[in-house]
Amino acid sequence: MNRNLYLPPEPHPAGNPTPHPWTRYVALGDSFTEGIGDPNPESVGGNRGWADRVAEELARSREDFAYANLAVRGRLLHQIVDQQVEPALALRPDLITISAGGNDLIRPGGDPDRLAERLDSAVEQLSADHATVVLFTGPDARESVLGNFRSRTAIFNENLRIIAARHDALIADMWALRQLVNPQMWDGDRLHFSPLGHHTIAMMVLETLAVPHSLTPLEPQPLPHKSWRAARTEDLVWAKVYFVPWVLRRLRRQSSGDGVLAKRPDAAPIFGPGMPPGAGG
Numbered sequence: 001m002n003r004n005l006y007l008p009p010e011p012h013p014a015g016n017p018t019p020h021p022w023t024r025y026v027a028l029g030d031s032f033t034e035g036i037g038d039p040n041p042e043s044v045g046g047n048r049g050w051a052d053r054v055a056e057e058l059a060r061s062r063e064d065f066a067y068a069n070l071a072v073r074g075r076l077l078h079q080i081v082d083q084q085v086e087p088a089l090a091l092r093p094d095l096i097t098i099s100a101g102g103n104d105l106i107r108p109g110g111d112p113d114r115l116a117e118r119l120d121s122a123v124e125q126l127s128a129d130h131a132t133v134v135l136f137t138g139p140d141a142r143e144s145v146l147g148n149f150r151s152r153t154a155i156f157n158e159n160l161r162i163i164a165a166r167h168d169a170l171i172a173d174m175w176a177l178r179q180l181v182n183p184q185m186w187d188g189d190r191l192h193f194s195p196l197g198h199h200t201i202a203m204m205v206l207e208t209l210a211v212p213h214s215l216t217p218l219e220p221q222p223l224p225h226k227s228w229r230a231a232r233t234e235d236l237v238w239a240k241v242y243f244v245p246w247v248l249r250r251l252r253r254q255s256s257g258d259g260v261l262a263k264r265p266d267a268a269p270i271f272g273p274g275m276p277p278g279a280g281g
Helices: 049-061 077-090 112-126 145-167 195-208 228-251
Strands: 024-028 066-069 095-098 132-136 170-172 264-268
Touching (some): 024 049, 024 077, 024 264, 049 066, 049 095, 049 195, 077 112, 095 112, 112 132, 112 145, 132 145, 145 170, 170 195
Parallel strands (some): 024 095, 095 132
16 A cells, blocks of 8 residues: 555544635645654654644545645755756645745855745746745744844745745745744754644644634643753753754765655645544544
């Protein structure tokens, strides 16, 4: 059996949810859209992520709904455009999400204006057949290790709003999602979102699409107070396990996505942990 293929969900126990207009959703991007930070051995590729969570909700009211995820960790914007746009269009989606440019912004010389120019042409292609296209602003990561790139992200976000206006695209506004400031929204590597972060972003995307959903906000428990010594120890462990390998990959011009393939290259029915009990047999 093709592991990308799942039986469509049965109707929601409380009745059919309000239908939406989309039947085929394709997600493009990097590790954020692949779902890194939200591991789940039962999900295709071993990671669930916000895009899977969105697709699970969209599948509730459409038995003919299909979903593909072409995102691959480590991809730069030009790689996403060159490697994912045409395969996405070949699937003839009516809903497309694209998140690209984050990996470029944190590299030396990352230029938010040049990146926006490349993304603009890609969004023009993606919207040519009147598909709904959703773009993502970068989060306000002022409290994280990515805080040094906050000004670049802010400029890129403003460019994204112009691109969205030019091509009648939607903006999934992570910069305005203030919940993401909470450390519990981030994975232990401090570069990717945790399951709670992915869940929160999925809710925001569904609300951007004006789609009623069954997801509920999860109020994170406050982090226990840490002594200075404990916090310093955690920082040293993080630097050894995550930051130093990341720097070495950059120096060697390696990517965490080298050799990794898209987890859902074909548009197929989606079934996952978010489906009603008993769905899929």
